Amino acid sequence: xxxxxxxxxxxxxxxxxxxxxxxxxxxxxxxxxxxxxxxxxxxxxxxxxxxxxxxxxxxxxxxxxxxxxxxxxxxxxxxxxxxxxxxx
Amino acid sequence: xxxxxxxxxxxxxxxxxxxxxxxxxxxxxxxxxxxxxxxxxxxxxxxxxxxxxxxxxxxxxxxxxxxxxxxxxxxxxxxxxxxxxxxxxxxxxxxxxxxxxxxxxxxxxxxxxxxxxxxxxxxxxxxxxxxxxxxxxxxxxxxxxxxxxxxxxxxxxxxxxxxxxxxxxxxxxxxxxxxxxxxxxx
Numbered sequence: 001x002x003x004x005x006x007x008x009x010x011x012x013x014x015x016x017x018x019x020x021x022x023x024x025x026x027x028x029x030x031x032x033x034x035x036x037x038x039x040x041x042x043x044x045x046x047x048x049x050x051x052x053x054x055x056x057x058x059x060x061x062x063x064x065x066x067x068x069x070x071x072x073x074x075x076x077x078x079x080x081x082x083x084x085x086x087x088x
Numbered sequence: 089x090x091x092x093x094x095x096x097x098x099x100x101x102x103x104x105x106x107x108x109x110x111x112x113x114x115x116x117x118x119x120x121x122x123x124x125x126x127x128x129x130x131x132x133x134x135x136x137x138x139x140x141x142x143x144x145x146x147x148x149x150x151x152x153x154x155x156x157x158x159x160x161x162x163x164x165x166x167x168x169x170x171x172x173x174x175x176x177x178x179x180x181x182x183x184x185x186x187x188x189x190x191x192x193x194x195x196x197x198x199x200x201x202x203x204x205x206x207x208x209x210x211x212x213x214x215x216x217x218x219x220x221x222x223x224x225x226x227x228x229x230x231x232x233x234x235x236x237x238x239x240x241x242x243x244x245x246x247x248x249x250x251x252x253x254x255x256x257x258x259x260x261x262x263x264x265x266x267x268x269x270x271x272x273x274x
Contacts, residue, residue, distance in 0.1 A: 007147070008223070060223045061146070
């Protein structure tokens, strides 16, 4: 599996570490209710198809990436820097 | 008084297997430079003024009479040679990592084949041309690989220099051994 790192180009899986769903980039506000926090912390979709995941390019440039991957086919359709969504 | 001689982690390294040669590189001063958010342009100007080089983009390196600067990851680079000026330190985090890195050079025909046994990088000249840098793995050792005119320069963290040397020597030996196999007649 090759992941197209926006800084390094297509790199092999062994340079990366997965972190799970990219929902953690969008943290609820401090004043959000307990239900919202419960949802953010514990409830995850388990999509059969396109998914957005966080991957760390630890053995490469060290950047966090949002990788779009299809969980049915393992096809990687894109990747961009997580800082573009969450700020540096 | 006793005079202490500084020694590098790969002091005296000079290995030959087949056409391949692995030798230690004395880098001199190594400064890790990471621009603060929003100061990339100011940093490039400061580097230009002090060392006649701009800050390298991803996978790039620059060279001038003052020294070299190698991209070494997201928003960071290694300045090899000169002492960073005060203007550089104003717009970037600067850390002296001279004792943190060990460098070696792998040259000779088949250098890419030897390295390809260790790293997942695409080392073909069309993808990794002269002057390009890449952070990747050498076996289990993370490193920075730079394409040269006649081979590769490999920077690893000092503490893992011996492991990296061992891995590269094994790869060199394997490539050299395959060259010794007589070709079967067609």
